[in-house]
Amino acid sequence: AAGVRLAGVGSSVPEKFLTNSDLAQLVDTSDDWITSRTGIKKRHILSEGESLGSHASAACLRALDMAGVAAEDVDLIVMATSSPDDLFGSATTVQACGRGQAIRASRAAAFDLTAACSGFVMGLVTGAQYIRAGTYKTVLVIGADALSRYIDWRDRSTCILFGDACGAVVMTAKDDGSCALLGIDMHSDGTGMRHLNCAFAGEGMKPLSNGHASDEGSYSNLHMNGQEVFKFAVRAVPTVIEAALADAGMEKQQIDWLVMHQANMRIMSAAADRLGVPAERVVSNLAQYGNTSAASIPLALDEAVRRGDIKPGEVLAMAGFGAGLTWASAIVRW
Ligand code: ACO
Numbered sequence: 001a002a003g004v005r006l007a008g009v010g011s012s013v014p015e016k017f018l019t020n021s022d023l024a025q026l027v028d029t030s031d032d033w034i035t036s037r038t039g040i041k042k043r044h045i046l047s048e049g050e051s052l053g054s055h056a057s058a059a060c061l062r063a064l065d066m067a068g069v070a071a072e073d074v075d076l077i078v079m080a081t082s083s084p085d086d087l088f089g090s091a092t093t094v095q096a097c098g099r100g101q102a103i104r105a106s107r108a109a110a111f112d113l114t115a116a117c118s119g120f121v122m123g124l125v126t127g128a129q130y131i132r133a134g135t136y137k138t139v140l141v142i143g144a145d146a147l148s149r150y151i152d153w154r155d156r157s158t159c160i161l162f163g164d165a166c167g168a169v170v171m172t173a174k175d176d177g178s179c180a181l182l183g184i185d186m187h188s189d190g191t192g193m194r195h196l197n198c199a200f201a202g203e204g205m206k207p208l209s210n211g212h213a214s215d216e217g218s219y220s221n222l223h224m225n226g227q228e229v230f231k232f233a234v235r236a237v238p239t240v241i242e243a244a245l246a247d248a249g250m251e252k253q254q255i256d257w258l259v260m261h262q263a264n265m266r267i268m269s270a271a272a273d274r275l276g277v278p279a280e281r282v283v284s285n286l287a288q289y290g291n292t293s294a295a296s297i298p299l300a301l302d303e304a305v306r307r308g309d310i311k312p313g314e315v316l317a318m319a320g321f322g323a324g325l326t327w328a329s330a331i332v333r334w
Helices: 020-026 032-037 052-067 091-095 118-134 192-196 226-248 265-275 293-307
Strands: 003-011 016-021 042-044 076-080 108-111 138-145 165-174 181-186 255-259 314-320 326-333
Touching: 003 052, 003 118, 003 293, 016 020, 016 181, 020 032, 020 293, 032 265, 042 052, 052 091, 052 138, 052 165, 052 293, 076 091, 076 118, 091 108, 091 138, 118 138, 118 165, 118 181, 118 326, 138 293, 165 293, 181 226, 192 226, 226 265, 226 314, 226 326, 255 265, 255 293, 293 314
Parallel strands: 076 108, 076 138, 255 314
Antiparallel strands: 003 165, 016 042, 138 165, 181 326, 314 326
């Protein structure tokens, strides 16, 4: 099989943000409650008219720049998102040639992948398979979400948690056959969908019932049973990382950095404790951005790489988890 290299990472976040005190003006909450229960201090939110695609494109251009790869050389764009600008897909608007803020990857095939907060890890695994198989040489994997689009801003149990962002990674083929994805593990449990969802609500089409089709219906607001999702995450994250480590033939002691989906500080600490990874080895930017769904892992990775914390050759344990339910881990050599 062909080798795979992670060659670059980039991110982009909307300028506008809401602090905990801003939210305390909207709902009955406090900075103290939000900070102690979640670790979140603020979250960035798309402004009206701002697109997810433009931030995804900006993240891709930064990742391509780091990798020293031209957009015309990209073969495939996988955009993990659950909140696209267009339900027919947002990856092609990033790819678009000669339009707006797109990256103009004229040769690339592009498609969206939906797996909520596990989307980036599942996208990374998907992209790597195309390179391993010899189908493609250069793949962009994007994690991008604007869950603010589906938040009920009157619901204090969810509106405090989420923020909007985009991150992207460039993967390239490598001659020596070694794969940057050292081990993987992915799971789904659709019976848990009721705990976290954003369902289509409405009649859909009522063909011919009264002589014409109804166009009523839209996606409902994000619904979450926080306690159930919390329990699931605390159980699933360390287990899936251990399974991915076993797939890699590695031990917990070989993890240099934990790069987990940023949902709740308490979930990350519990996972780190179970795995015996010290707190200073847990990459976290939850305080600044909240839960940015599919974007959280590449956003955290980008900041840690550009800060110089994560160095070439180091081993990262990534884990995404969330709606579906889905959970996935990749042990990655940066
Ligand atoms: N401010 C003040 N009080 C609040 C708030 C708030 N923002 N939200 C809830 N409360 C209240 C509740 O009403 C409840 O009050 P009561 O005891 O009088 O009924 C009390 O605080 C405790 O509520 P819990 O839900 O038990 O609080 P918990 O400690 O579980 O924290 C939280 C809630 C932060 C949501 C936590 O459960 C959590 O992080 N769960 C995981 C969420 C997660 O990771 N989701 C994302 C997955 S990613 C994806 O795929 C989208």
